[in-house]
Structures are given as C-alpha cells and as structure tokens.
Amino acid sequence: xxxKTEPIATRHAYGDALAALGERHEDxxxxxxxxxxxxxxxxxxxxxxxxxxxVGAAEANMMSMACGLAATGKVPYCxxxxxxxxxxxxxxxxxxxxHNELKVRIGASHGGVSLGEDGASHQMIEDxxxxxxxxxxxxxxxxxxxxAYRATMESYDRDEPMYMRFGRPATPILYDEIPETLGGxxxxxxxxxxxxxxxxxxxxxxxxxxxDSLERDDGVEAQVLNVSIIKPIHSEAILESLGKTGVAVxxxxxxxxxxxxDAVRQLAAxxxxxxxxxxxxxxxFGVSGTGEACMxxxxxxxxxxxxxxxxxxxxxPIVSRPPLFGPExx
Amino acid sequence: MxxxxxxxxxxxxxxxxxxxxxxxxAERAEARPTTAELERWATVLRIDCVRMLAVAKSxxxxxxxxxxxxxxxxxxRVLRHDAERPDWPARDRFVLCKGHAAPIQYAAxxxxxxxxxxxxxxxxxIGAQLQGHPDxxxxxxIEVSTGSLGQGLSMCVGICAALRLDGLDDTAQVFGLLSDxxxxxGETWEGATAAVHFGxxxxxxxxxxxxxxxxxxxxxxxxxxxxxxxxxAFGWDAVEIDGHDMxxxxxxxxxxxTIRGPAAIVAQTRKGKGVSSMEGRFGFHGKPPSPEQAAxxxxxxxxxxxxxxxxxxxxxx
Numbered sequence: 001x002x003x004k005t006e007p008i009a010t011r012h013a014y015g016d017a018l019a020a021l022g023e024r025h026e027d028x029x030x031x032x033x034x035x036x037x038x039x040x041x042x043x044x045x046x047x048x049x050x051x052x053x054x055v056g057a058a059e060a061n062m063m064s065m066a067c068g069l070a071a072t073g074k075v076p077y078c079x080x081x082x083x084x085x086x087x088x089x090x091x092x093x094x095x096x097x098x099h100n101e102l103k104v105r106i107g108a109s110h111g112g113v114s115l116g117e118d119g120a121s122h123q124m125i126e127d128x129x130x131x132x133x134x135x136x137x138x139x140x141x142x143x144x145x146x147x148a149y150r151a152t153m154e155s156y157d158r159d160e161p162m163y164m165r166f167g168r169p170a171t172p173i174l175y176d177e178i179p180e181t182l183g184g185x186x187x188x189x190x191x192x193x194x195x196x197x198x199x200x201x202x203x204x205x206x207x208x209x210x211x212d213s214l215e216r217d218d219g220v221e222a223q224v225l226n227v228s229i230i231k232p233i234h235s236e237a238i239l240e241s242l243g244k245t246g247v248a249v250x251x252x253x254x255x256x257x258x259x260x261x262d263a264v265r266q267l268a269a270x271x272x273x274x275x276x277x278x279x280x281x282x283x284x285f286g287v288s289g290t291g292e293a294c295m296x297x298x299x300x301x302x303x304x305x306x307x308x309x310x311x312x313x314x315x316x317p318i319v320s321r322p323p324l325f326g327p328e329x330x
Numbered sequence: 331m332x333x334x335x336x337x338x339x340x341x342x343x344x345x346x347x348x349x350x351x352x353x354x355x356a357e358r359a360e361a362r363p364t365t366a367e368l369e370r371w372a373t374v375l376r377i378d379c380v381r382m383l384a385v386a387k388s389x390x391x392x393x394x395x396x397x398x399x400x401x402x403x404x405x406x407r408v409l410r411h412d413a414e415r416p417d418w419p420a421r422d423r424f425v426l427c428k429g430h431a432a433p434i435q436y437a438a439x440x441x442x443x444x445x446x447x448x449x450x451x452x453x454x455x456i457g458a459q460l461q462g463h464p465d466x467x468x469x470x471x472i473e474v475s476t477g478s479l480g481q482g483l484s485m486c487v488g489i490c491a492a493l494r495l496d497g498l499d500d501t502a503q504v505f506g507l508l509s510d511x512x513x514x515x516g517e518t519w520e521g522a523t524a525a526v527h528f529g530x531x532x533x534x535x536x537x538x539x540x541x542x543x544x545x546x547x548x549x550x551x552x553x554x555x556x557x558x559x560x561x562x563a564f565g566w567d568a569v570e571i572d573g574h575d576m577x578x579x580x581x582x583x584x585x586x587x588t589i590r591g592p593a594a595i596v597a598q599t600r601k602g603k604g605v606s607s608m609e610g611r612f613g614f615h616g617k618p619p620s621p622e623q624a625a626x627x628x629x630x631x632x633x634x635x636x637x638x639x640x641x642x643x644x645x646x647x
Contacts, residue, residue, distance in 0.1 A: 029491075029492075029495070050495065051495065053491060053524075053528065055520070055524055056523075056524075056527075058517075058520035058523070058524070060480070060481075060484070060516075060517040060520060061484040061487075061517055061520035061521050061523075061524055063484075064481040064482075064484030064485045064487075064488065064517065064521070065484050065485070065487050065488035065491065065521075065524065066488060067474055067481075067484075067485050067488060068474060068484070068485040068486060068487060068488020068489035068490075068491070068492065069488040069489070069491055069492045070488075071466065071473060071474045071485070071488075071489065071492075072488070072489050072492030072493060072496075073419075073492060073496070074492045074495065076488075091478055091481075092478075092481055092484075092517070095475060095476075095477065095478045095481065096474065096475070096481055096485060099465075099467075099475055100466055100467060100474065100475050101467060
C-alpha cells in the first residue's frame with residue numbers, strides 16, 4: 001500500500017488494511033452491522049463474501065458472534081459506529097471478548113463529534129473511557145490515514161482484544177510514509193522544551209497547528225506528542241516529555257473524564273505532578289452541525305489548544321518543579 | 331445418609347466417584363447408553379450438584395437440577411466429545427447459555443474426567459478453578475464463557491460460522507442450552523434471526539423452560555409465552571418435549587442433528603427437579619440449600635440412585 005498524501009479519513013485506512021489482511025490471512029473474518037460502507041468493511045466484504053457477516057442492525061449479536069468465531073480459531077474484525085460498538089454492545093464486548101482475552105478487533109468508526117450532522121445520538125464521546133475501564137482491552141486511536149493503516153495491519157500481530165477508533169471526516173496526513181510500527185504508541189511529532197501538547201486522533205494535527213501559533217505569537221516551543229495507544233499508555237515517553245517541559249495540555253475529541261486527559265493525569269499525579277490542562281468535551285452531549293462546526297462549537301480546535309496552553313504556561317513557573325523520582329530523563 | 335438433622339452428613343462432603351463411570355467416546359458410539367442408564371447418570375449429576383452447592387453455600391441449584399436430564403443425555407450419549415482432547419477441532423460444542431446452571435455442566439465434565447472430581451468442591455471459592463459462571467480460560471471443556479443471559483445463542487451462531495469455514499459443519503453439531511430468561515433477552519432473537527439468515531445447519535438450541543425465575547414465575551414476571559411457536563416463526567425447526575422424559579430428550583437431540591438448519595427443542599421442565607422439597611417451588615433461585623435441605627435432598631437422591639442402580643443390575647442379571 002502506498003502512503004497517502006492528501007487528506008482522507010482514517011476509516012478508509014481501516015477498510016483498505018482490512019482487505020489487505022484478508023488477502024494475507026485465511027483466518028481473518030469481518031462482521032458489520034449494516035454500516036459496511038460507512039465503516040469501509042465493505043471492501044473486505046466484496047472481496048471475501050464467505051468470510052464476511054453483515055448481521056444487520058444487531059450489534060450485540062455481532063459482538064457475541066465474534067466471540068464464538070474467535071473461540072473457534074478465527075480472527076474477527078467487528079465494525080460499526082463507535083456509539084454502538086462501545087455503548088450498545090458493552091456487555092457483549094466485556095464478557096465475550098475482553099474477559100475471554102479473545103483476539104477480536106473492534107473497528108469503531110465515526111468516533112467523536114466530528115461525524116457532525118447526525119448529532120448527539122450518534123456522537124460517541126465516552127467510548128475511550130468505557131474501553132479504558134475494561135480489563136484486558138487495548139485502546140488505539142490513530143492520527144491519520146497512514147498511521148491508521150499501520151494500526152490495522154499491526155493489530156493482526158497482537159494477541160489481546162483491541163478497540164480501534166476511526167473518524168468520519170477527511171483529515172490531513174501527518175506521517176509521510178506508512179510508519180513501520182505503532183511502537184509504544186507515543187510519537188514525538190514536534191520537538192519543543194516549553195510545554196507538551198499531548199493529543200490523540202483528530203486532535204493531533206490541530207495540536208501541531210497550535211504549536212505553530214504558539215511559536216509564532218508567543219515564542220513558545222511546544223513539544224507535540226501523538227498518543228495512538230491510549231491503553232496501555234506508554235508512560236516513559238510521556239514522563240520524559242513532562243520532565244523536560246514541566247507543563248502540558250491534552251487534547252482529545254472525547255470527554256475529558258476517562259479519556260486521554262485522565263490517563264495522562266493519573267500517570268503524572270503519581271510520578272511527576274505538573275499542571276496538566278485538558279481540551280475535550282465537558283459534561284455535555286454533542287449537537288448537530290457540520291463536523292467542523294461541531295469541533296468549533298466545543299472548542300476542539302487549534303485555537304482552543306493554544307489558548308489552554310497559554311493558561312497552563314501562566315501556572316508553570318508557580319507549581320512546576322523537577323521530578324522527585326521515576327525513570328531518569330536526561 | 332443421615333437424617334435431615336444430621337449435619338455431619340453435609341459438612342464433610344466429598345465427591346463420590348460413580349462406580350459405573352461414563353463410557354469413552356468410542357464406547358458411546360458403539361453401544362448407545364440406554365434410557366435407564368442415562369436416567370441413572372442424571373441422578374449422579376444431581377447428587378454432585380447438591381453436594382457442590384451445600385459446600386459452596388452459594389449458587390443456583392434449582393436451575394441446575396431442571397437441566398440435569400438434558401445435560402446427562404448430551405454428555406453421556408449425544409455429544410461427540412473427548413475429555414482427553416478437549417481441543418479436538420471436530421468435536422461437538424456445548425454452550426451453557428444459561429451460565430448460572432454451571433454446577434450441572436461442571437458435574438458432567440468432572441465425571442468424564444475433564445478435571446478431578448475433587449475440584450467440584452471448590453465451586454465459587456477463591457483460588458479454585460470453578461467460577462460461579464463458566465469460564466473458558468479457567469476450566470477445560472468450557473467452549474465460551476457465559477453468565478450474561480442472551481449472549482449464548484449468538485456465540486453459538488459464531489461457532490457454527492467458524493466451523494463452516496473450516497469445513498467441519500457436517501460433523502460438528504453445536505448445542506446451546508438456554509433458559510426462559512434467555513428468551514426474555516432481545517439478543518437471543520437477534521441470534522435466532524442470524525442463524526436462519528446465515529443458513530446455519532448444525533445448531534441445536536434447547537430451551538430449559540422451567541417457568542421460574544428470580545422474582546417469580548416466568549408468567550408473572552415477563553411471560554415469554556409459546557417459545558416453540560416463536561422459534562418456528564423465526565424460521566427454525568422447533569419441537570416441544572417433556573424435558574424430564576429421557577426417551578423424548580434423547581430422541582429430540584438426535585433428531586436435531588439430522589436437520590439441515592437451526593433446530594430448537596423447547597424442553598418443558600420443573601425447576602429443582604429430583605428434589606421434592608424444591609420441585610416447581612418459587613424462592614430457591616440463586617439460593618443455596620441449607621444444610622438440612624441439602625441432607626434431605628441427598629437422602630432422596632441417594633435412595634433413587636440405589637433404586638436405579640439395582641434396577642439396571644437386575645435387568646442385566
């Protein structure tokens with residue numbers, strides 16, 4: 001597969017990689033719940049009709065079937081919207097898949113509010129919290145097409161249950177090539193020493209834009225981290241950056257509660273307490289609008305990240321101090 | 331066995347190996363166990379259940395007892411399974427969709443040698459392998475973990491789909507044992523729809539219709555009505571039988587194998603069957619027997635076992 005250069009949605013990477021996995025591995029099967037075009041699992045379905053199960057609007061049945069398929073030696077990829085994958089079918093994912101440590105992959109597309117017009121009923125903003133809380137579940141949110149392609153390909157080589165979140169809108173390309181690996185799930189996208197911007201998914205390119213504006217307008221050098229594996233979170237990479245900058249802003253298209261912000265704050269609170277401000281959804285549901293308008297409405301923008309960074313920087317000299325313990329960061 | 335008041339009889343419980351152990355797979359295929367033999371084994375399993383629950387002081391005894399005859403027919407005659415090769419790819423699959431009846435499956439597995447009989451007495455204890463509900467990662471012979479009603483039938487459909495991809499759907503039959511509570515869950519009917527849509531050919535769903543649930547009778551709490559007609563309306567082959575009539579049970583299970591489509595067997599049963607003080611009575615769901623109740627139940631079951639054993643020997647002599 002050639003790396004993309006023009007903006008394209010991460011869900012397309014999932015669909016392309018899934019079809020490629022089907023080509024390579026006989027044991028890969030795919031399930032969808034009447035959203036195969038939206039989730040892009042249709043590419044697999046057209047190529048391998050015998051190994052494709054469209055269960056209709058019955059997500060609970062899809063997840064339990066995946067459990068049965070995986071218990072009998074198959075590697076199922078279940079696709080639907082994030083709202084149904086993590087919300088409607090939570091108990092099925094919990095007992096049948098996570099508890100059993102089965103090699104099932106959940107390709108949850110249309111995560112967050114950027115799906116736009118469908119509104120609150122479809123805008124899933126608590127899936128990361130739900131899936132992070134679920135024992136034995138790995139949670140992945142790639143930042144662009146190229147990383148999403150790698151994430152999907154790599155998912156076959158891992159053994160644990162995985163929840164992968166993809167997005168609806170076309171988003172800019174951040175990785176020039178399809179990366180060789182997700183690695184530990186934290187990539188330094190831009191070097192900086194004054195503040196760390198920790199972002200995931202659709203917020204990574206916005207964090208990079210925010211870093212540009214901070215440099216241009218304030219002379220602040222922001223380090224930008226892309227967290228593609230939210231759980232288990234690669235603590236050393238994050239602590240290393242916090243140790244250097246002493247202050248951070250997290251950014252996610254998700255509730256701050258239970259999401260990336262909480263993951264980073266839990267880590268920092270124990271090992272290196274510094275001010276960590278968050279950009280994300282508050283105690284509120286989404287609304288209808290274009291995807292971009294929804295992001296604007298909730299402050300999930302480069303501007304929103306930069307503003308939070310400026311607030312955090314005010315606090316930095318007052319409360320930040322060198323780390324007391326933890327890995328050595330030089 | 332001591333009298334009801336003799337607590338020693340239940341505080342020092344040990345599992346008792348059946349003097350007439352189950353036949354191996356090859357023997358089962360050669361000489362099919364008779365109805366009388368199966369009925370006797372059902373009593374053996376019931377005794378194990380009472381012992382386990384008396385020691386665990388927790389669990390669902392009456393739900394296990396109502397399924398005892400179906401489970402005995404499956405493990406001792408119908409299922410092609412082999413304790414020495416629990417991962418044998420072409421084996422039949424048994425999924426206890428009503429996972430709360432785990433003791434009856436544990437008893438059948440232990441009697442067949444999937445794990446030592448002694449392990450039965452660890453039911454629901456910390457550090458022991460036998461969880462409150464079946465756990466595929468801890469216990470040999472458990473195909474998938476269950477315990478959340480409604481999920482089991484869909485899991486069975488998934489297993490059937492995988493078997494078809496492996497070319498094993500002609501030989502391996504998948505049996506799911508549901509409760510009337512399972513039939514209240516919407517997902518069961520999602521699974522029933524999918525089984526027909528995907529043309530599943532090797533699935534048997536047995537409904538242990540015992541008409542009692544946690545809060546009262548099924549009719550009072552949420553009447554599921556004519557379950558046979560419902561399965562039929564979903565496009566299944568569906569029959570209704572007396573779930574305690576061993577001949578009917580075996581006949582229905584073996585017939586379902588020959589049907590090239592999903593087959594439902596609605597087994598009319600009585601909760602707590604085999605223990606007179608519990609049979610068909612409300613108030614025992616999820617409640618372990620008291621030591622007195624357990625002693626009484628064991629006395630009754632031991633008496634029946636003796637009778638059944640004697641009758642078998644008498645016939646052979």
